[in-house]
Amino acid sequence: MPLYNYVCDDCGPFDEWVSMADATKACACPGCSELSQRDVASPQLSLMNGTLRRALARSEKSGTEPKVVKKAHLAGCGCGICKVGKKGPSTRHKWMIGH
Structure with missing residues (x-):
């Protein structure tokens, strides 16, 4: 919330925290x-x-109308979001070499 300046006709200037x-x-x-x-x-x-x-x-711009964004990452950025769901090669069938 920003601090705004107000002027009272009787008391003079004062500041008040008011939503945008x-x-x-x-x-x-x-x-x-x-x-x-x-x-x-x-x-x-x-x-x-x-x-x-x-x-x-x-x-100030996003205070009343937040911008909707989609998160897009570069290949291999290494962040936690990109690592979710990506698994390395399976080691489950290593014994089946050549089959």
Whole structure:
């Protein structure tokens, strides 16, 4: 849940943790309980490094509409998922060499 800035007409600015789905709704002021509108604030993304900025954008995007993905692996990647169901050659009939 992100932290949003709100401005109360009587008490002034305050911050509140609100889900992204409810971000456009008014929030009750903690001091006087009056409904307050969200304040426009810049997230200062230019101060973040590129990796952090992309991770933040990915998490914001998937917060309300998660992307459905299919797990595909490269041949011989060695992960636990790829090893499930793949068995080596059977050693059960080794005694039947040449038959």
